[in-house]
Amino acid sequence: MDMSRKSSHTSRKPGRKPLTRDMLLPLPVAKVRAMSLEHHLALAAMHSGRGSVEQMNVLLKVTYLTYFMADAAHESVDLDLFRAAETAFECCGLRGHRDGNWTxxxxxxxxxxxxxxxxxxxxxxxxxxxxxxxxxxIHAFLRSDAQSPLPAPACA
Structure with a gap:
């Protein structure tokens, strides 16, 4: 038996399961369409003045999902865009809790x-x-005491 070859099991990182074919492919088109529709309907409801805390939570989650997915893929992201979204959520939440206006x-x-x-x-x-x-x-962030998963802005 040739012992000079490494087993495929020893070349993997310990504790990490191999990725399946389905995990390597994008999500199914029908699921992507359904999720996209939910996200865009939540945005439309919030913009039209018919929003609620539930729609705001949908948009908050998709914002952080987008950031985390880009970060993991080492894509450049406009952090100012994500910070502006956080500010929008904060203002919307204050209006919503104060006078029920989730817009x-x-x-x-x-x-x-x-x-x-x-x-x-x-x-x-x-x-x-x-x-x-x-x-x-996202679940790790929610369990933490952090106010935001975004990196702190650099001081000038």
Missing amino acids: LPTADHDVLARILALHDRQLGSMPSWRYTEAWAR
Whole structure:
């Protein structure tokens, strides 16, 4: 028996399961369309003044999913865009809790529409394991005491 060859099991990182064929492919088209529809309907509801905390939570999750997926793929992201989204969510949440007005002004809508467009492109092209990994990062963030998963802005 030739012992000079490494077993395929020894070349993998310990504790990491091999990726399946389905994990290497993008999410199924029907699932991507359904998720995209949910995201865009939430944005439309918020912009039209018919939003709620549930729609805001959908948009908040998709914003962080988009950031985590781009970060894991080492894609350059416009952090200012994501910070603007966080500011929009903060203002919307304050209005919503204060007077039940869960709306997004046009400028905030436009910021989130750009993030949704990026997320739609990600879902159509990235392997599904990136999506699963991004969800794991969201859950880790939610368990933490951090106010935001975004890196702190650099001081000038």
